[in-house]
Amino acid sequence: MEQEQLTLYKLMILYLIEKVDFPLSNSQISEFILDKGYTNYFTVQRAFHELEEENMLRVKQIRNMSHYALSDEGSEAIEMFEYQIPNSIKEDIAQFLKEKEYELRKEASVTADFYPSKGDEYTVNLKIREKESPLLEINLNVVSRDQAVYICDHWEKKHSDIYSMLIEKLLFDEPNK
Numbered sequence: 001m002e003q004e005q006l007t008l009y010k011l012m013i014l015y016l017i018e019k020v021d022f023p024l025s026n027s028q029i030s031e032f033i034l035d036k037g038y039t040n041y042f043t044v045q046r047a048f049h050e051l052e053e054e055n056m057l058r059v060k061q062i063r064n065m066s067h068y069a070l071s072d073e074g075s076e077a078i079e080m081f082e083y084q085i086p087n088s089i090k091e092d093i094a095q096f097l098k099e100k101e102y103e104l105r106k107e108a109s110v111t112a113d114f115y116p117s118k119g120d121e122y123t124v125n126l127k128i129r130e131k132e133s134p135l136l137e138i139n140l141n142v143v144s145r146d147q148a149v150y151i152c153d154h155w156e157k158k159h160s161d162i163y164s165m166l167i168e169k170l171l172f173d174e175p176n177k
Helices: 004-016 026-035 041-053 072-084 089-108 145-171
Strands: 058-064 065-070 110-116 123-129 131-142
Touching: 004 026, 004 041, 004 065, 004 072, 026 041, 026 089, 041 058, 058 089, 065 072, 072 110, 089 110, 089 123, 110 145, 131 145
Parallel strands: none
Antiparallel strands: 058 065, 110 123, 123 131
């Protein structure tokens, strides 16, 4: 019986990812499953682990967070076995996405990450995407890890202002004569 339940949780994860056109994080998917009381945290993480081992998911790490999209194998699996997910769970997923899609999409479309470059310096990578199309990508070199973390932490709040300022400066400012 335990394996059947784990299979259901794996199908729920695949189904949830399949219903959106942007990657979802482990925490976003876990939030749905845990808030609805379907299972506990450890079982959800076991389901993710098995899906990764079975190559059902494509995983991208962004600042220590895993973001998931379906692999070809995952797409095939959900297509073949979606019927095993009860309609009540599908309705819960539809309601969750209806209520949270904007928030989920925003989290997926505005990303900030950093990595060491040379010496003690870091490169900060800031992105804004709409669906899978990049709107803006900025790479900044900074002199410390603290600066990199600070910039990443503030990108989510400031990205809209920065994007607007760039557009305004590049399109509407008169060049110096």
